Amino acid sequence: MGLRIQNNIAAMNAHRQLSIADAGLSKSLERLSSGYRINGAKDDAAGLSISQGFRADIASYKVASRNVTEGNALLQVAEGAMDQIGNMLTRLKELATQAASANAATNIGKINSEGNQLLLEIDRIANSTTYAGTKLIDGTFGVSVVATTTTSTFNSTSGLAGVSGLQSGQTYNIAVVTSGAGEHDITVSATLASGQRYSETVYDIAAVTGTTSTIDVKFATLGLTLTLNSTATSTLGDGKAIVARTATASDFQIGAKNSGDDRIGITLTSLTAASLNTGLVADKLDTATEAQAFLTTVDSAISALNTKRGDIGAAQNRLGYASANLASTIENITAADSVIRDVDMAAEMTSFTKNQILLQASTAMLAQANMAPQNILSLFGG
Numbered sequence: 001m002g003l004r005i006q007n008n009i010a011a012m013n014a015h016r017q018l019s020i021a022d023a024g025l026s027k028s029l030e031r032l033s034s035g036y037r038i039n040g041a042k043d044d045a046a047g048l049s050i051s052q053g054f055r056a057d058i059a060s061y062k063v064a065s066r067n068v069t070e071g072n073a074l075l076q077v078a079e080g081a082m083d084q085i086g087n088m089l090t091r092l093k094e095l096a097t098q099a100a101s102a103n104a105a106t107n108i109g110k111i112n113s114e115g116n117q118l119l120l121e122i123d124r125i126a127n128s129t130t131y132a133g134t135k136l137i138d139g140t141f142g143v144s145v146v147a148t149t150t151t152s153t154f155n156s157t158s159g160l161a162g163v164s165g166l167q168s169g170q171t172y173n174i175a176v177v178t179s180g181a182g183e184h185d186i187t188v189s190a191t192l193a194s195g196q197r198y199s200e201t202v203y204d205i206a207a208v209t210g211t212t213s214t215i216d217v218k219f220a221t222l223g224l225t226l227t228l229n230s231t232a233t234s235t236l237g238d239g240k241a242i243v244a245r246t247a248t249a250s251d252f253q254i255g256a257k258n259s260g261d262d263r264i265g266i267t268l269t270s271l272t273a274a275s276l277n278t279g280l281v282a283d284k285l286d287t288a289t290e291a292q293a294f295l296t297t298v299d300s301a302i303s304a305l306n307t308k309r310g311d312i313g314a315a316q317n318r319l320g321y322a323s324a325n326l327a328s329t330i331e332n333i334t335a336a337d338s339v340i341r342d343v344d345m346a347a348e349m350t351s352f353t354k355n356q357i358l359l360q361a362s363t364a365m366l367a368q369a370n371m372a373p374q375n376i377l378s379l380f381g382g
Contacts (some may be wrong), residue, residue: 005376011369018362021355028352037343047340054337058330060256065326071252071266072319074131075312078268081129081137082309085271088118089305093298096284099291112285119273119282126272127223138223139167139270142250146243161214162227166244168270172224174240182207186226188219198222254322264322266315269308276301 030039038044038051092115098104099111127138135141143166166172167190175187183206189199200219208215208230217226247269255262273280279297284290 005373008369008373010372011366014362014366014369018359018366021358021362024355025352025359028348028355031343031348032345032352035343035345036341037348038341044340051337051341054333054340057256058333058337061326061330061333064254064256064262065323065330067253068319068323068326071254071264072316072323074136075266075316075319077131078129078136079309079312079316081125082271082305082312084125085122086302086305086309088122089276089298089302092118093295093302096291096294096298099285100288100295102288104288104291108286108288108291111291112283115285116282119280122271122273122276122280126270126275135165135223136268137271139247139272139275140165140223141268142247143168144245144248146245160226160242161229163242164225164227165223166242167223168244168247170244172222172242172244174226174242179204186217188222188224188226190222252319254319254326264315264318267311271305271308273301276304 031037038048041048095111095115095118099108099115104111125137127135129136129138145163145166170190172188172190175189177185177187179185183204185201185203186205187199187201189197191197198221200221202217202219205215205217205228208228210230214227214229217228219225247267249265249267251263251265253262254264269275277297277300279294280301284294284297
């Protein structure tokens with residue numbers, strides 16, 4: 001050490017080492033208290049970027065796992081309704097077997113009456129089975145509007161802000177007639193899958209006011225709801241048509257990416273009596289001859305229902321495997337993120353202890369370095 005007092009190099013060196021030890025101790029305290037090796041981009045920019053990507057995927061996979069659970073619940077609701085429809089078809093076969101035999105005699109009218117009630121109940125269940133407000137087995141699930149030149153488009157100037165309850169593959173014709181000052185009658189007609197043609201009118205619809213206002217007009221017989229905006233009465237007119245797309249698979253998002261491999265498509269079709277078999281109609285058990293033919297009709301309907309129920313069972317099994325895979329994926333990606341982001345507590349505690357000792361030693365040596373220039377005073381002693 002040179003005998004100089006203007007610049008105490010030894011003290012400067014001790015102070016630098018003290019600052020390094022203090023910074024290391026502070027970093028160890030931060031990591032030990034947070035549990036993370038990376039607490040900011042400055043700690044590991046590349047590692048932070050990779051970890052954030054993992055965390056976004058993990059969050060998405062967790063939601064996808066909930067989607068699978070909810071999708072399975074939706075299918076369970078539909079399958080439960082199918083079970084009851086199957087029970088009624090079985091009862092219809094019992095009744096048909098009884099009515100087809102000569103011993104039914106005068107009781108055949110009662111048998112026919114019960115059969116008619118069962119058919120009504122099949123349709124009621126098919127039309128009322130819903131999940132979170134969405135009908136499942138009435139033929140409207142997954143049905144949207146076909147974009148054609150004859151179809152009323154959905155935009156701010158078309159008058160139609162939305163539509164729900166479309167039957168697969170059907171065309172709905174709309175007519176609007178002025179019924180009074182500021183009021184209109186709206187008629188919708190369609191030929192549904194059962195072969196029956198329906199025409200339903202909702203009367204005295206008041207004009208919608210305000211550019212952002214809408215009104216729902218419900219056609220109960222058709223199961224259709226039109227959402228109209230303020231331009232509806234002037235733009236719909238006569239001759240408009242809504243063409244329903246044939247039911248397609250509805251996608252359940254079971255992955256974190258925008259790709260077909262991250263979705264499962266499930267189709268639910270109509271399970272009304274007429275959809276199961278067009279011959280499944282009322283008053284087919286009022287004579288032995290008709291009852292005998294009705295046995296074949298019911299057998300065909302049971303076969304159709306079993307096929308559709310089997311499809312739902314297969315979809316539920318597929319969702320089960322998807323759920324198991326998601327659980328494994330979430331676990332493994334979380335582990336990968338932990339390797340990058342989390343601190344090794346044992347190793348960091350070792351570093352903390354080292355820095356703590358270095359801090360104490362550097363402080364002591366800085367004190368010694370500051371005392372060293374005092375020796376120069378002995379030169380002035382004479």
